Amino acid sequence: MAGIVCSILRADLAIVKSDASALPKFYSDRMNFFNQLMTTAKPFSLELLAQAKVHSESLRALVARHPKHLTAVIAAVLLGGGGGAFAVANLGPDASNLPVRMLVENLETPNLEAQVAILEQQTLKLYRNDVTRGSDTAESLLRRLGLVDSAAATYIRQTPEARQALLNRSGRNVSVEANEQQQLLTLTTRWLKSDSDTQFQRMVITRGADNQFSVRTDTAPLTASVRMAGGTVASSLYDASDEARLPETITRQLADVFSGQIDFHRALRKGAVFSVVYETLEAEGEPLRTGRLLSAEITNDKKTYNAVWFQEPGQKGAYYTLSGDSLRRAFLASPMPYSRRTSGFGMREHPILQIQRAHLGVDYAAPIGTPVISVADGVVTESSFNGAYGNMVVIQHNARQSTVYAHLSRMNVKRGQSIKQGEVVGAVGTTGLSTGPHLHFEFRINGRHVDPLTLAHQGSAEPISSAQRSQFNQRAQHARTQLMAAAQMRQGNVQ
Numbered sequence: 001m002a003g004i005v006c007s008i009l010r011a012d013l014a015i016v017k018s019d020a021s022a023l024p025k026f027y028s029d030r031m032n033f034f035n036q037l038m039t040t041a042k043p044f045s046l047e048l049l050a051q052a053k054v055h056s057e058s059l060r061a062l063v064a065r066h067p068k069h070l071t072a073v074i075a076a077v078l079l080g081g082g083g084g085a086f087a088v089a090n091l092g093p094d095a096s097n098l099p100v101r102m103l104v105e106n107l108e109t110p111n112l113e114a115q116v117a118i119l120e121q122q123t124l125k126l127y128r129n130d131v132t133r134g135s136d137t138a139e140s141l142l143r144r145l146g147l148v149d150s151a152a153a154t155y156i157r158q159t160p161e162a163r164q165a166l167l168n169r170s171g172r173n174v175s176v177e178a179n180e181q182q183q184l185l186t187l188t189t190r191w192l193k194s195d196s197d198t199q200f201q202r203m204v205i206t207r208g209a210d211n212q213f214s215v216r217t218d219t220a221p222l223t224a225s226v227r228m229a230g231g232t233v234a235s236s237l238y239d240a241s242d243e244a245r246l247p248e249t250i251t252r253q254l255a256d257v258f259s260g261q262i263d264f265h266r267a268l269r270k271g272a273v274f275s276v277v278y279e280t281l282e283a284e285g286e287p288l289r290t291g292r293l294l295s296a297e298i299t300n301d302k303k304t305y306n307a308v309w310f311q312e313p314g315q316k317g318a319y320y321t322l323s324g325d326s327l328r329r330a331f332l333a334s335p336m337p338y339s340r341r342t343s344g345f346g347m348r349e350h351p352i353l354q355i356q357r358a359h360l361g362v363d364y365a366a367p368i369g370t371p372v373i374s375v376a377d378g379v380v381t382e383s384s385f386n387g388a389y390g391n392m393v394v395i396q397h398n399a400r401q402s403t404v405y406a407h408l409s410r411m412n413v414k415r416g417q418s419i420k421q422g423e424v425v426g427a428v429g430t431t432g433l434s435t436g437p438h439l440h441f442e443f444r445i446n447g448r449h450v451d452p453l454t455l456a457h458q459g460s461a462e463p464i465s466s467a468q469r470s471q472f473n474q475r476a477q478h479a480r481t482q483l484m485a486a487a488q489m490r491q492g493n494v495q
């Protein structure tokens, strides 16, 4: 089924492509993206493509059965934020919500026959891509790319430039164009020399008219592009992010941005939805580096939180709510950073929690060694072994408020030392009276235990300065529009 869908995607893209001259500039601007999509979609078999293109009836039927996949691609392109990967697999907005209806209907008009005829003449070239593996030989790489071409393999092996770019390295995206005999026509790979590079390197191997191969490597500037995605939480934010093909660094930024509002370990609910807009640096449409989270929105437990990155030239940027309050809070909502490693524990019923429901703190089940952080600035007033609490750290944040971190396997701080919000105080353990690895956490006001969930509401939010207000409002309005588009994509996913 995946193969068929891919073929259909290709067929659709080819139709659109063949019609490029007739498309308004809005679409033709995005032809590069289509091309990229064609090289990033999964390899498909020639047979499937043939089925799809020759039997227009079956194409029509398949299109009818999978309209969302087509919509997904086109919508992502229209919104200008789609990446090949997530556009193909994930972003399937409801056609009625987006200006993509027309294109989708195009496919179902009687003209389809004619367009399929054009397509038949135009699919002599096959596009595929894959990712290099450390163990690759020239043969194994080409085989994965669906090529049967020993001359190309020999060329790669014997040409230092090609060998260095493709072999003994993993994770490099390689795209090829092949003829119907599965022979290599061109092979392209792009990479960054260093993380701070603003240029990317590009190596292209080409088969000439004389059947001889040639290679060239050049550089070109990276382009910044804005992407959007959205997801619905079924088990954890990380699972939902994987589903939405969100880069891990963006998921981390998302959890971090809302760490003063939401305890992702305890308070994230099944069905929570999020939308994100972020920047990537791309080489001809291929994302090579993930940038900053630009705006985000998350609705959890019927409450909606949003964030937008705002930075004036020459000044330090920060995240604000769309109404202009700083997202930085005096207290973090959770004493453990939300990570892939800890994310799986949050939604499980915790046996210790059940037994000790009456106890005066919150238990966070997590693997031994998971870092434990101070939820606010303060001074360490205790860092020692303390009976049932095991290794315990107490931090006094102000005259009234303190926090307790217990059962630690390791304590990183000393009594009397001052500590900043987010600084590591120790690591999760199971010392003292504990039936399994977990952090016992308490929040005390004037020595009395308080539900730490109230932490998220401690301290007020700084509003943006009045000097920055009008600039900020513009930025926030823009963010609102983008988040709405991202939310529509997400809604399309679940329909």
Ligand SMILES: [Zn+2]
Residues within 6 Å of the ligand: 356, 359, 361, 362, 363, 439, 440, 441
């Ligand atoms: Zn406890």
